[in-house]
Amino acid sequence: MLAKGQTVIQYMEQLAPKHVAMEDDKIGLQLGSLQKEITGVLTALDVNEQVADEAIARGANLIIAHHAIIYRPLRNLQSDSPMGKVYEKLIKHDIAVYVAHTNLDVTEGGMNDWMAEVLGIESSAPVEDIHTDNLYKLVVFVPKDHHQRVLDAVLNAGAGAIGNYSHCSFNIEGYGTFVPGEGTEPYIGKEGRMEKAEEIRIETVVPQSIRSKVIQAMLKSHPYEEVAYDLYPMDLKGRTFGLGRVGKLQESVTLEQFVQRVKEKLDVPAVRVVGDLSRQIKKAAVIGGSGGGYWRAAMFKGADVLVTGDIDYHTAQDAEMAGLTLIDPGHNAEKIMKSRVADWLREKLQESRYDTKVFPSEVHTEPFTFL
Incomplete structure (x- = not known):
């Protein structure tokens, strides 16, 4: 027996309730319909043409993504534009796209807890309540x-x-x-x-x-x-x-050692670092995505280092002068959600004896090449 689309999303919203999302966040069903049986679910960080092709090849007619495919208002829907091709392909193959963004970030047992867990941040609390x-x-x-x-x-x-x-x-x-x-x-x-x-x-x-x-x-x-x-x-x-997580490490490490942990556990080839590599790190904060704007909140909570993506030049300067070290693994470090969300949904569907399959996307959506 296959699960209905609404049933799959009910399970998803047990993990990431919509009401905890930040105001005006682009979440929920963005394309297609949930009024159908779901043959397969593909969990993805981003949705591009390669991810759409992957869903088609795997027989998935629902994509649960972290980043919105419709973020800004559409002025047109031209099928010869880059994203227009993606929308057209999804619609023609009856593939729905549902987005869980900041609600997945802040929820207990969600994105920021997963990132804190793999980085060894213990007894963590939110960086900023929302x-x-x-x-x-x-x-x-x-x-x-x-x-x-x-x-x-x-x-x-x-x-x-x-x-x-x-x-x-x-x-x-x-x-x-x-x-x-x-x-x-x-x-x-x-x-x-x-x-x-x-x-x-x-x-x-x-x-x-x-x-x-x-x-x-x-x-x-x-x-x-x-x-x-x-x-x-x-x-x-x-x-x-709240957004992000901050807590103590099991044992003090140098910033250089912690950088290696970040690269390994978040599966990134390189990071940008602000601070003295020999500095001892006892308490760390992590915010998935672009969290540079919360460096003061992380420092106020006693963090020695903040791990987050997309840190701009002036933010880095301000944090350095204030005495906070930074590690920027890039926005794509959030890809940890693909396997974690897939595991959650697969377990819920199996408990109810549904035959709907769940796959984490294997498409690499990092736009940058590190040389």
Whole structure:
């Protein structure tokens, strides 16, 4: 059995929820349709003509990419232009393209965690916070004989997470009163007569990102025609998602030694370095893509070095004068996402016994040649 496009993307958005993306980021479905069975998924950093040909050759009709194929507004769609040829080829072969960019960068277990992991950065925290999942208090009143059913539905939908604890709730027994109106079909009682029912008040916390999912699960499992519940904002904040990662290394190394680690683990032939190669590195920061603008935030968090791509000349000068060392492995170092996303989706699809195949792209999309 093949997975539907929407099913594949539901799994993808478990890894990289859209709501944590940076404002105005170009993410989501950019080309084609998800209303079809997916024979194969190709995970790619970029989408060019060679990647499109690879998808065709492998029988993949969905590409999940990190970088957008439509970044700026299109003025036309001419098939004889370089990108127009790519769009035409994808459309003719019914290949959809879905983009997960900064949402994949900042999510827990995503791009920046993968990069921090391979570089040996431990107990890492975001370099800069960009999104906090606000918390709501959910209160619902449930007849005693349906208490466990509703409680399980709400908690299994994701409510009740407090720090490293899950399924947290508070439950109080009491009595509810109501008069069923004309034309009602009450679960308990009769039309027009005051009823007194043994009920349990369930209280739990709900992150804003899954508020609708939790409410739907609650309503579906509740026996009442009209469910009595409250949902109100809390001053407490939920999980924070941030750009980059910063943390200590297991043991101090020289900048030169750390440079060799970056080249090996991120699979790049060369890097640009700012700083004294003999300097001892105890704490490191990494930001996938172009993170030069966050060097002050990395330094504020105590980093001795920042690993990120596309560092410009003046940024390098400013960081050097401030005492922060820099390693620029290029933007293409983010290609680590190809195999990691493929592994994630393959596991999820296999758990549900789908026959949809998942392939990491083998096309080299680095535009620079190092001599």
